[in-house]
Amino acid sequence: MELDRLTDWLWCLRTPIVQCYAISHRAGFVLIDASxxxxxxxxxxxxxxxxxxxxxxxxxxxxxxTHGHHDHIGSAAALAARTGGRVVGPALEADVIEGRRAHPQPRRRDWEIPMYEQIIPQVPAAPRVMLDERLAPGDTRDWDNPAVLLAAPGHTPGQLAVWFPTERALIAGDAMASRDGQPMPGVFNVDPAEAATTYATLAALAPDIACFGHGAPLTHQAAKFLQPGTRDRP
Known part of the structure; x- marks a missing residue:
């Protein structure tokens, strides 16, 4: 794992498989996802x-x-046990995150199948983790850099994105991704059409910073790269 400082308050923690993010807050951090x-x-x-x-x-x-996939919740239980940090997540995915229901399967398009078969075996199963708070679109977080949660369905039914209106920064979960510096909708979606709509909705926010679960974040004038339809596959 490597750490990239994106701004004076935002860090990216990346592995070859996935990225999570750390936000400065009260002499410590808030984590967005848990690798x-x-x-x-x-x-x-x-x-x-x-x-x-x-x-x-x-x-x-x-x-x-942001959602219940193994590569986003994997270390949440261990981090909570080590640090005492509260674990919060989308109410619509609580049963998945807490281990009572299986993940819904994606509708894999033909070109996604080889990628899926290569990547998914590399992702270890995540221990279940109990949510201290269940979140919904429109909920706010009173962090040092305040944020609002946005509905971001399509990749999974209940995915949430995190929007920092003052900084015009977006953490999109897997609603967006990037490849070779070019953004695109995330792959392996349970509803590809809904995922495309979510991508367009988030792009319309015109963020200056856009952070993804997979692929390099955009840290300056992200909006000009996020036009819907410019790229829909690697």
Whole structure:
């Protein structure tokens, strides 16, 4: 795992499989997603290095899960146990995140099948994690950089995106992705048509910063790269 500082308040924690994000908050952090299972030590060590403190001293106030896929919730339970951070996530996906229901299967388009068969076996199953709070579109987060949660269905039924209106920054979960610096809708969607609509809705926010679960974030004038329909596949 590697850590990239995107702004003075926002970091990207990336592995070859997935990215999660850290937000500065009250001398600690809020995490948006929690990478794959087994990454808790790397996450805390890297965030500790950012603050020049040992990883075991890192304060994680909250872990917000955008949706219930294994590569986004994988280390949430371990991080919560280590730090005492609250775990919050979409109410519509609580049964999946908490282990009572299986993930809905994506409608894989022909060109997605080889990618799916290559990538999914690399993602370890995530331990279930109980939500301390169930979230819905329109809910707000009173962080040092306040945010509002937006409906982002299509990739999964209840996915949420995180919008920072003052900074015009978007953390899109898997509603968006990027490849070779070019954004596109995320892949492996349960409803590809709904995913395309969500992509267009989020692009219409005209963010200056756009962060994705997969692919390099856009950190300056993101809106000009996010026009719907410019790219729909790798």
């Amino acid at each position: 794959t299972e087994g990454e808790e030590n790397s996450i805390l060590t890297l965030l500790g290095q950012a603050l020049a403190i040992p990883g075991e001293q890192v304060v994680v106030h909250e872990i917000l899960l």
